[in-house]
Amino acid sequence: MNALTGIDLDLAKTKLSGFSVSGLATWMIAPDLDLCFDMGECPLSALPMNHVFLTHAHGDHSRCLLRHDALRRMIGINKEGIYYLPEEIYEQALTWIRAGAWFEGSRAKNPKVPKLIPLKSQSASSEPIRLHYRDNLSVRAFRVDHGVPSLGYTIYDSRLKLKKKYHGLSGSKLAQLKREGVVIEAPLHTPRLTFIGDCTAETLWRESEIWESRILVIESTFIAAGEETLARKRGHTHLNEIAQIMTEKEEHIACEAIVLKHFSMKIKPLDALEAALRVIPPQFHDRVYLLTHLPKSMRGQSLGELAWQGI
Incomplete structure (x- = not known):
């Protein structure tokens, strides 16, 4: 299994590519949105992405953040990468970056630091933050339960929409109001993609807004019967808990x-598929995908498509 080899998904008019195995590496690229989530490894396809969202500091999610920045500069990408991370780990990230530079032999007293943007957890009613290089995309960070400071991220399609009270006015009247300084438009944010690194099921219950995203990417580290308590103890989610949430x-x-990801290294891809087909409520089969290295002919298909093929 090569952690640099991603699995491609084409979901809800959004292309994704990613890899996620618990303890080994997690990363996901959304090329149409110019962003990555986590950087447990750094495939070359991630280098053009200008925005990177780090969920937490565990090495299988973070260790190649500096490599992403260094390789971009090495191949001549002049645009500065933007790295978003939980505010609680911002100072430690600075220390880590400087230590890494010194370890590699830099003699600079203050080595160059990538552009880090610390984010606070936001409530569902908070105004999302516009992405640095994309005016039509915004992000809301929210608290995730994992035992270390962690954030999940929802990416929104953002645009301005005419306020209801001005509906029906002519174009010339609207233009006149704008010349007079009247604000006739209000921001409209539509949740497109939510990504959570590692979390307990408590997060999935509490953050009800994540279930409104067109695409939701969550973990399912444990699948074996009777391991629900162990999953919670280790800050993870069990497949049975996801099924219960879907039902309720x-x-x-x-x-x-x-998209279910982050299966334990002990779990064979076909075993993950068998468990998902058995546990996930059938009415969700056409909407659930596994980010795991199934045989190539089976990748990128929903549980429903695979079940229809008799797999």
Whole structure:
């Protein structure tokens, strides 16, 4: 299994590529959105991405952040990469970056530091933050339960929409109001993609807004019967807990695609598939995808598509 080799998904008009195995590496690229989530490894396809969102500091999610920055400069990408991370680990990140430079032989007293943007957890009612290089995309960071400071991220399609009270006015009247300084538009944010690194099921229950994203990417580290308590103890989620949430929240789940990732290294891909087909409620099979190294002919297909093929 090569952690630099991603699995490609084409979901809800969004292309994704990623790898995620617990303890080994997690990363995901959304090339159409110019961003990456986590950097447990740094495939070359990640280098053009100008925005990187780090969920937490565990090495299988973070260790190649500096490599991403260094390789971009090495191949001549002049645009500065933007690295978002939980505010609680910002100072430690600076120390880590400087120590890494000195370890590699830099003699600079203050080595060059990538552009780090510390983020606080935001409530669901908070205004999302516009991305540095993309005016049409915004992000909301939210608290994640994992035992170390962690954030999940929701990416929004953002645009201005005419306020309701001005509907029906002519173009000339609207233009006149704008010349007079009247604000006739309000921001509209539509949740497109939510990514969570590692978390307990408590996060999935509490953050109800994540189930409104067109695409939701969550972990499912444990799948074996009877390991739910162990999953919670280690700051992770069990497949049975996800199935329970789907059953109880069914009417409120608007996601077009739900991607399960971060299976334990002990779990064989086909075993993960068998468990998902057995445990996930059948009404969700057409919306659930596994980010695991199934045989190539089976990758990128929903549980429903695989079940229809008799797999």
